Amino acid sequence: MVMESKDHWEKVYSTKAATEVSWFQEHAGLSLKLIEQAGIPASASIIDVGGGASTLVDDLLAKGYAQLTVLDLSAAALETAKARLGPAADRVRWIEGDILQADLPAGGYDVWHDRAVFHFLTSEADRQAYVRKVMAAVKPGGLVIVATFAEDGPTMCSGLPVMRYSAGELHGEFGEPFELLGHERESHQTPGGQEQKFVYCFCRKVAS
Numbered sequence: 001m002v003m004e005s006k007d008h009w010e011k012v013y014s015t016k017a018a019t020e021v022s023w024f025q026e027h028a029g030l031s032l033k034l035i036e037q038a039g040i041p042a043s044a045s046i047i048d049v050g051g052g053a054s055t056l057v058d059d060l061l062a063k064g065y066a067q068l069t070v071l072d073l074s075a076a077a078l079e080t081a082k083a084r085l086g087p088a089a090d091r092v093r094w095i096e097g098d099i100l101q102a103d104l105p106a107g108g109y110d111v112w113h114d115r116a117v118f119h120f121l122t123s124e125a126d127r128q129a130y131v132r133k134v135m136a137a138v139k140p141g142g143l144v145i146v147a148t149f150a151e152d153g154p155t156m157c158s159g160l161p162v163m164r165y166s167a168g169e170l171h172g173e174f175g176e177p178f179e180l181l182g183h184e185r186e187s188h189q190t191p192g193g194q195e196q197k198f199v200y201c202f203c204r205k206v207a208s
């Protein structure tokens with residue numbers, strides 16, 4: 001199952017330019033806004049989960065964030081991001097792996113960011129495993145930003161079935177240990193000219 005998924009993503013990133021995939025954003029504007037709005041300091045440790053070839057890491061580096069990790073199943077995606085960044089790539093920690101299996105440092109992150117990854121978890125067991133990872137890896141008081149297709153978004157992403165959520169449903173997957181600070185909707189224009197409705201939830205992991 002995981003190997004099939006890895007093969008899928010390696011193929012996507014090896015056959016399409018990073019600017020051609022449906023989820024491409026020139027800048028991850030809303031994600032950047034939410035991170036800055038939360039007053040996250042430049043010393044914060046930030047992980048972009050399933051970051052792929054996203055330019056979020058470029059913009060965070062440019063804003064002075066120095067403790068950045070990008071995790072993705074696809075080596076090809078990470079290579080694309082590294083090549084784009086050039087020498088600045090050395091300032092980022094890159095992890096090739098499955099978020100459900102990854103061995104992340106306990107309480108290692110101040111910010112957990114995921115755009116369009118959680119929605120691929122169509123089994124309850126996988127969603128619970130994901131939430132356990134967030135619980136373990138994010139510091140008490142840390143910020144968790146998760147963006148998925150909204151309830152009126154597409155039913156498929158990259159040819160794979162996805163879950164769609166309202167803000168309340170998405171927060172409900174995480175539950176009480178995560179205080180909902182807010183949510184926003186975004187209408188994403190794909191490079192092919194389609195509109196995709198996203199919902200972003202941002203939560204604070206309650207200090208335990």
Ligand SMILES: C[S@@+](CC[C@H](N)C(=O)[O-])C[C@H]1O[C@@H](n2cnc3c(N)ncnc32)[C@H](O)[C@@H]1O
Binds near residue numbers: 009050053
């Ligand atoms: C739709 S893309 C979104 C990429 C990026 N977050 C963005 O907004 O541009 C989904 C990404 O999640 C990665 N991915 C899918 N399943 C994953 C998993 N179980 N663990 C880690 N990465 C995964 C894929 O390789 C892909 O880069």
